[in-house]
Amino acid sequence: MSQADLTMEGHTTGLTAGPAFSIPTKKLAIWLFIIADTMTFSACLVAYGFLRNGTPDWPRPFHSITNVALMTFILLTSSLTMLFGLRSARAGDKAAAFRWTMITAAAGIAFALLHVREWLGLINEGMTLFKNPWGTGLFGASFFSITGLHLTHVTVGVIALIAVGLRYRGGRYNADDIEILGLYWHFVDLVWMFVVPLVYLLNLAH
């Protein structure tokens, strides 16, 4: 065997010795997705901040925090129920894991319904993607883009929760799949922590 063969063999062995960072491949994949999605949301929020800062007549249309406070509470609580689901799955309690996963999905649905109700209220007041009665049309564009992107993530998350929960109960998925789904759901929660202050609370009418 030549020195080149030895080097190549050693190199190949090194590459296939195990998963990167010694974590399962599926988990690494969801983390890479989360990092990429962080960039997407960050780019949206930075662009929104740029526009808000550079636009003198930026509107402050929100008069009440009740709806957004309730949405925040529901989403934070759904992260906790997701953790309970993962804990039950790790303990091998399939019924409890399925129940907690479905409770998390129900919380996601409640969040989405509140979000849609808020959107409809703003649309009824005359706000669209291109105009609003309070000032620059950029507000409508940025508000619907950022909250719409987040709502899309919540909707996809709810569908995934139901699908993975059912498959977990049927024995096709295991606790690792619940954990991976949980990482996605916590990320959706994490993004909301930035959307609330920047998009809602900074635009509160005083």
Place this chain on the structure above:
Amino acid sequence: MTTVEGHKSNGIGKELGVYVCLLALAGLQFVIAYQNLDASQMFSRMLVVAVVEAVLAAMFFMHLWSEKRGFLLFVAIFTIFVLLTMQYGWTDSFRMVSGAPFSK
């Protein structure tokens, strides 16, 4: 209580503690929103609270703290680096406010 049950109980306690902290921090953001502050002060305070919330959620809800240190560093360094490189446009944003002319 067995050792396993003890660990389980501790784990739930920690998760509940983090959840309560997150709720309190989210509430703090709402309190800041009603304070008589100018936009830049309000923005900076809310952003600091949001970052603390995000770190708590990532470390304990997403279990990043219990992953390998190399992976934690990879996620943190990569994310912070890209987030920082997105901040180059703020000077232009302030120029729009102050009405400074564009260069020819």
